[in-house]
Amino acid sequence: MHPISETPNAAAQTLFPLQALLLVKVLVALLWAVVLAAAPLMLADKWFPSSLLMLTGFVLFAALMAARRNRARLAGWLILAPMITCVFVLIAVGKGPLDEAMLTLPGLMMFASLFGNRRVYVSLLLAIAVLLGALALWHFQGWHVLPVSRVYPDTFATVIVILSATSYYVWLMASALRKTLAELETENERVRASLARIEVLAHHDALTGLPNRILARDRFERASTHAARNQTSAALLYLDIDNFKTVNDSLGHAAGDALLCDVAARLVKAVRAEDTVSRQGGDEFLIVVGDITDEDAVASIAVNIVETLARPFQINGLGVTATCSLGVAMYPGNGTDYDTLRKHADLAMYQAKEAGRNAFRFFDEEMNTNVVEHLHLISAMRSALANNEFHLHYQPQFSLADERIVGAEALLRWQHPEMGLIPPARFIPLAERSGLIVEIGAWVLQEACRQAKAWQADGLGDLVIAVNVSPVQLRRDGLEEALRSSLARVDLPAHYIGLELTESMLLADSRPLRDKLARLRAMGLHLSIDDFGTGYSNLSYLKQFDVESLKVDQSFVRRMASNNNDEGIVRAIVQIADSLKLDAVAEGIEDAQTLQNLNAMGCRFGQGFHWSPALPPDEFLRFVQERA
Ligand code: C2E
Ligand code: MG
Ligand code: MG
Numbered sequence: 001m002h003p004i005s006e007t008p009n010a011a012a013q014t015l016f017p018l019q020a021l022l023l024v025k026v027l028v029a030l031l032w033a034v035v036l037a038a039a040p041l042m043l044a045d046k047w048f049p050s051s052l053l054m055l056t057g058f059v060l061f062a063a064l065m066a067a068r069r070n071r072a073r074l075a076g077w078l079i080l081a082p083m084i085t086c087v088f089v090l091i092a093v094g095k096g097p098l099d100e101a102m103l104t105l106p107g108l109m110m111f112a113s114l115f116g117n118r119r120v121y122v123s124l125l126l127a128i129a130v131l132l133g134a135l136a137l138w139h140f141q142g143w144h145v146l147p148v149s150r151v152y153p154d155t156f157a158t159v160i161v162i163l164s165a166t167s168y169y170v171w172l173m174a175s176a177l178r179k180t181l182a183e184l185e186t187e188n189e190r191v192r193a194s195l196a197r198i199e200v201l202a203h204h205d206a207l208t209g210l211p212n213r214i215l216a217r218d219r220f221e222r223a224s225t226h227a228a229r230n231q232t233s234a235a236l237l238y239l240d241i242d243n244f245k246t247v248n249d250s251l252g253h254a255a256g257d258a259l260l261c262d263v264a265a266r267l268v269k270a271v272r273a274e275d276t277v278s279r280q281g282g283d284e285f286l287i288v289v290g291d292i293t294d295e296d297a298v299a300s301i302a303v304n305i306v307e308t309l310a311r312p313f314q315i316n317g318l319g320v321t322a323t324c325s326l327g328v329a330m331y332p333g334n335g336t337d338y339d340t341l342r343k344h345a346d347l348a349m350y351q352a353k354e355a356g357r358n359a360f361r362f363f364d365e366e367m368n369t370n371v372v373e374h375l376h377l378i379s380a381m382r383s384a385l386a387n388n389e390f391h392l393h394y395q396p397q398f399s400l401a402d403e404r405i406v407g408a409e410a411l412l413r414w415q416h417p418e419m420g421l422i423p424p425a426r427f428i429p430l431a432e433r434s435g436l437i438v439e440i441g442a443w444v445l446q447e448a449c450r451q452a453k454a455w456q457a458d459g460l461g462d463l464v465i466a467v468n469v470s471p472v473q474l475r476r477d478g479l480e481e482a483l484r485s486s487l488a489r490v491d492l493p494a495h496y497i498g499l500e501l502t503e504s505m506l507l508a509d510s511r512p513l514r515d516k517l518a519r520l521r522a523m524g525l526h527l528s529i530d531d532f533g534t535g536y537s538n539l540s541y542l543k544q545f546d547v548e549s550l551k552v553d554q555s556f557v558r559r560m561a562s563n564n565n566d567e568g569i570v571r572a573i574v575q576i577a578d579s580l581k582l583d584a585v586a587e588g589i590e591d592a593q594t595l596q597n598l599n600a601m602g603c604r605f606g607q608g609f610h611w612s613p614a615l616p617p618d619e620f621l622r623f624v625q626e627r628a
Contacts, residue, residue, distance in 0.1 A: 016181045016182070016184075016185050017185075018181055018184075019114070019115065019181060020067065020070070020072065022114070023067045023072065023075060023076075023115060024064065024067050024068065026079075026111065027060060027063055027064040027067055027075070027079065028064065030060050030079070030083075031057060031060050031061060031064065034053050034054075034056055034057040034060060035057060037053055038050045038053035038054055038057065041053065048093075049090060052086050052089065052090070053086070055082070055086075056082050056083060056086045059078055059081075059082040060078070060079060060082070060083075062078050063075045063076075063078030063079045066078060072115075076115055076116065079111065080108070080111065080112065080116070080120070080124075083104070083108055083111075084108065084124065084127065087101050087104050087105065087108065088127075088131055091131065091135070092131070092135060095146055095147060095148045096132075096135045096136075096139065096146040096148065096151060096156075097132055097135070097151065097155050097156050097159040098146075098148050098150075098151060098155070102159065105128060105163055106163065106166050106167065106170065108124065109121070109124060109125070109163070109166070109167035109170055109171075110167075110170045110174065112124045113167070113170050113171045113173075113174035113175070114174045114177070114178070121167075121171055125163075125164060125167060128160070128163060129160050129164075132156045132159060132160055133156065133160075135156070136153060136156040139151065140153065202214065203215040203218075205278070205279040207257055207260060207261065207279070208260055208261050208264035208279050209264075210264050210268075210277055210278055210279045210285075211276055211277070211278040211279075212278060212279065212280075213278065213280055213281075213286075215276070215278060216276060216278035216280070216286050216288060217338050219276040219278075219288045219290075220234070220236065220276075220288045220331075220338050220341075221338065222290070223276075223288055223289070223290030223291070223331075224290075224331050224332075224336070224338075226290055226291060227290060227291065227331060227332070228332070230291070232291050232292060232293055233292050233293065233294070233330055233331055233332070233333070234288070234289060234290045234291070234292065234330075234331040235288075235289040235292060235298045235328055235329065235330050235331065236286060236287070236288060236289075236328070236329050236331070236338075236341045236342055236344075236345040237286070237287040237289065237298070237301070237302060237305070237326055237327070237328050237345060237360075238280075238284070238285075238286055238326065238327045238328075238329075238342065238345035238346045238348070238349040239267070239284065239285040239286070239287065239305065239324050239325070239326050239327075239349065240283060240284050240285075240324060240325050240349055240353070241259075241263060241283040241309075241322050241323075241324050242322070242323045242324060242325055242353070242357040242358060243321070243322065243323070244256065244259070244260075244282070244283035244322065245283075245475075246471070246505065247259055247315070247320055247322065249475055249513075250512075250513055251315060251316060251318070251320070255315045255316050255320075258315050258316075259313055259315050259320065259322055260279075260283065262313050262315075263283075263285070263309060263313075263322060263324075264277065264279065264285070266308045266309060267285060267287065267305060267308075267309075269308070270301070270304045270305045270308040271287055271289065271301055271304075271305070272289075272301070274290065274291070275287060275288060275289045275290065275301070276288040286342065286345070287301075287305075289301060295330065295362065298328055298330070298362075299328075299360075299362075302326050302328060302360040303360070305324065305326060305360075306323070306324060306326060306358060306359065306360055309322060309323060309324045310323050310358060323357055323358035324358070325349050325350075325352035325353040325357050325358070325359060325360070326349060326352055326359070326360035326361070327344075327345045327346060327347060327348025327349030327350070327351065327352055327360070327361055327363060328345060328348055328360060328361070328362045328363065329341040329342070329344035329345035329348060329362075329363040330362070330363070334363045344363040344367070344368075345363060347363060347367045347368065347370075347371055348360075348361045348362060348363040348364075348367060349361070351367055351370070354429060374430055377422075377426070377427060377430055378430055378431075378434045378436070380416060380419070381414075381427060381430070381431060381434075381436050381440070382436065384414060384416070385439060385440065385443055387417075389414055389415055389416060389417070390412060390413070390414055390415075390440065390443065390444075391412075391413045391414075391415060391616065392410045392411065392412060392413070392444065392447050392448060392451065392617070393410075393411050393412075393413050393613075393614035393615055393616055393617075393620075394408035394409065394410055394411070394451075394465070394614055394615055394617060394620040395408060395409045395411060395607050395612065395613060395614035395615070396408050396607065396611055396612055396615075396620065396623060396624065397409060397464075397466070397585065397605060397606070397607045398605065398606055398607065398611060399604060399605060400586075400595060400598055400599050400603060400604055400605060400606050401599065401604065403611075405463065405624055405627065406463070406464065406605065407463050407464035407465060407466060407498065408463060408464075408465055408466070408620065409465075409466045409468075409500070409587075409607060409614070410444065410447075410448045410451075410465055410466065410467050410468070411424065411468070411614040412424050412428070412440070412444055412468075413614075414427055428470070431470075432470050432471070432472045435472065437470045437472050437473060438472060438473055438476055438478065441469065441470060441473040441479075441482070442478070442482040442486075444467055444468075445467055445482050445483055445486045445497075446482075446485075446486040446489065448465045448467045448486075448497065449465075449486040449487055449489070449490050449492050449496075449497065450486075450489075450490050451465065451617055452465045452490075452492055452496045452497065453490040453491070453492045454617075455621065456492075456496075458621060460621070460624055462496070463496070463624075464495070464496055464497070464498050464526055465496060465497055465498065466497075466498035466499070466500050466526070466528065467497060467498065467499055467500065468500045468530065469499045469500060469501055470502075471502060471505045474501065474505055474513075474516070475505075479516075480516070480519060480520065480523075483497070483520070483523070483525070484523075493524060494523045494524035494525050495524040495525070495526065497525055497526070498525065498526035498527070498528060499520065499525055499526070499527050499528070500528050500529075500530040500551065501527065501528070501529055501530060501547070502529070502530050502531055503529055503530070503531060503532060503534070513545075514544055514545060517545050517546060517547070518546055521546045526548050526549070527545075527546070527547040527548055528547060528548060528549040528550065528551055528583075528585065529542075529547055529549070529550050529551065530551045531551065531553040532550040532551055532552055532553060532573055533552060533553045533556055533569055533573055534553045534555070542576075542580055542582075543580070547582065548582060548583060549577070549582055549583035549584065549585050549605070550573060550576070550577045550582050550583070550584055550585070551585045551586075551587055552570055552573045552574070552584060552585065552586045552587065552603070553587070553588075554587040554588025554608070555588070556569045556570050556573075556588075557570060557586045557587060557588040557589060557594060557598075557606075557608070558588040558590055558594075560594060560597060561591065561593050561594050561597065567597070570586065570598070570601065570603075571601050574598075574601045574602055574603045578602060583604055583605055584602075584603045584604065584605070585603075585604075585605040585606060585607070586598050586603050586605070586606040586607075586608070587606065587607050587608060588607075588608050588609075589606045589607065589608030589609075589610045589611075590608050590609045590610050591610055592610065594608075594610070595610060
């Protein structure tokens with residue numbers, strides 16, 4: 001028999017919280033009742049019933065202890081079994097159906113209905129009927145005559161009927177109560193589950209499941225408090241995926257999301273279990289590292305992260321490279337509050353990006369100064385266009401076999417009235433980051449077209465002017481329009497202009513990008529891939545895009561005479577170009593030996609200081625005319 005719960009297994013030992021509370025209260029009340037009932041019996045020297053009651057009291061006390069320890073099943077038995085025994089004995093040895101102990105039976109029935117199941121309740125009712133029946137039999141057979149005068153056979157029957165009717169009513173009430181409690185409990189469970197879900201949502205990123213900004217801040221507070229107490233350090237690592245936008249734009253948002261989830265999973269594995277990886281939004285992650293004794297420990301975590309992410313990811317069956325740049329700020333060395341440290345880690349991350357990406361940097365105070373300088377440069381750039389501070393210089397490009405000039409690369413120069421000549425490596429990344437490159441790039445196109453047309457008038461012939469196009473420009477929609485209007489303005493056929501695109505732009509196969517490049521090709525423009533060899537090793541994209549030439553990055557070409565590895569790389573790129581029926585253009589040719597080697601490899605075009613650096617237009621004109 002299972003006195004407490006409807007469910008017959010052991011797990012059903014628990015009661016609803018309200019039931020458990022009731023059980024404890026009932027037990028306390030019963031204990032008082034037993035004590036109050038036993039006391040006058042003791043005073044009246046009625047030792048048998050009073051000792052029986054005292055014994056019951058002890059058992060009830062044990063039941064109370066069991067109930068308090070959540071052992072509902074045991075508590076139920078400890079109440080029902082001795083109570084029933086005690087009451088039955090009192091009735092049997094007392095006045096039978098007219099005994100005062102009969103008054104406790106409805107209470108017991110109520111208890112069985114509330115805390116037991118149907119079987120307990122029916123068994124108890126039957127036990128009472130059997131006891132009264134047996135007593136009636138004993139009494140009227142004369143085996144055990146009850147010490148009462150007015151007891152008839154129908155007295156027993158009436159008592160049984162009254163008890164059954166009352167307890168049936170109690171049963172119905174108790175069932176209704178139990179049902180309501182069960183419903184309430186289910187509802188409570190649902191509310192608890194939603195609260196838990198809200199709690200998770202409020203503190204976690206919905207896409208990756210990582211802690212969000214709020215939780216990251218909280219974890220940092222804990223880590224820094226711990227570090228302060230133990231005189232150790234903590235660190236914030238700010239991470240940005242280098243080419244996330246390219247993946248997102250070219251493969252679509254679903255692929256971008258998949259990449260973020262994969263990155264999140266790798267990051268969690270790359271750090272220690274006690275560190276917190278959080279997503280700050282977009283492709284930015286913040287890692288809280290606590291309890292460290294020196295920078296070396298953080299450096300080894302950072303190395304681990306950079307290396308882990310450098311392995312290619314499989315997204316939609318494509319191998320995608322998603323390297324990261326990482327900035328580290330240390331507590332308490334680089335700041336003591338979260339906001340300062342986060343800002344410093346962010347700054348250090350930008351430094352890592354500027355240092356060529358796929359790297360990490362520790363924050364140092366100089367970086368703060370750099371930011372101010374960058375802001376200053378960006379604001380100066382805004383007015384530079386209007387003040388005519390930008391100029392284009394032209395570096396001649398040659399056919400290597402006969403050293404004939406076939407074109408020129410337009411390279412941007414910024415002549416600032418106070419800061420002097422600012423090299424493109426310093427301001428182009430800032431122009432890209434601030435979006436100013438779109439406006440500046442449009443000016444470059446217009447100026448290059450104007451110059452090309454002017455040189456035609458000067459009789460320079462079929463020179464192709466190559467213009468560098470930033471990924472930011474290519475991604476935006478205005479590029480084609482800017483080209484068309486620049487060409488139309490001076491009535492220049494498109495085949496006099498070439499566009500140099502960087503490898504990273506073409507990382508993944510993307511229909512919109514392919515279509516855009518196809519439209520540019522259809523206009524008649526020449527397309528080449530700049531700085532080839534420095535970006536991604538995934539060569540499959542080369543087949544997807546209709547480009548004409550690969551520009552071998554100058555870093556390999558410059559060193560090829562002195563370094564066998566670089567020579568090997570250049571040779572491989574020339575061969576790749578050849579087998580894909582593309583022209584190889586070597587940039588950075590600085591001496592005759594290199595020129596000779598390139599010629600021997602079959603590289604057809606090139607540019608470099610061997611002939612000339614980029615020149616202002618009038619000098620370029622003279623240069624070409626002198627060689628004619
Ligand atoms: P890039 O497109 O790879 O341009 C070639 C760079 O190599 C130029 O640097 C050029 O002066 C340099 N160079 C050429 N031959 C030699 C050589 O023999 N030895 C050495 N040491 N260097 C050589 P520059 O003009 O400083 O431009 C740097 C980068 O800035 C360019 O690299 C290009 O990515 C970017 N850039 C320049 N102008 C523009 C522009 O109008 N728009 C955009 N988006 N980027 C530009
Ligand atoms: Mg270039
Ligand atoms: Mg280049």
